[in-house]
């Protein structure tokens with residue numbers, strides 16, 4: 001069956017979605033929880049809730065650009081199917097919560 005054209009037009013009106021226009025830390029938080037990022041971090045860094053990895057004294061990430069790169073690397077180890085804007089949300093969340101780069 002062919003889709004009537006007017007249905008396609010309706011589906012496209014909301015595009016791009018508002019969340020693609022600006023990184024959204026709250027959405028990033030949800031993504032991190034859903035992807036279970038902290039499970040692996042916790043296994044490797046002394047148990048706990050897995051967030052110490054972001055705050056350890058010898059942490060890897062020292063700039064927003066490095067944060068974005070590390071999120072990409074880690075994300076690639078999961079099959080999250082995230083879009084680039086999803087990574088941006090996660091970067092915004094981790095930065096707001098832990099790194100606080102300007």
Ligand code: HEC
Pocket residue numbers: 032035036037038040041044053054055058059060061067070071074075077078080090094
């Ligand atoms: C398979 C295990 C694993 C998974 C899953 C994983 N990570 Fe990581 N992550 C690591 C390891 C190991 C490091 C430390 C790398 C190092 O020290 O060289 C790390 C480091 C990081 C850091 C940098 C911490 C610092 O030192 O400042 C960030 C940010 C990060 N991960 C984000 C994420 C996010 C977001 C996800 C979920 C999409 C995720 N990780 C999923 C293993 C994982």
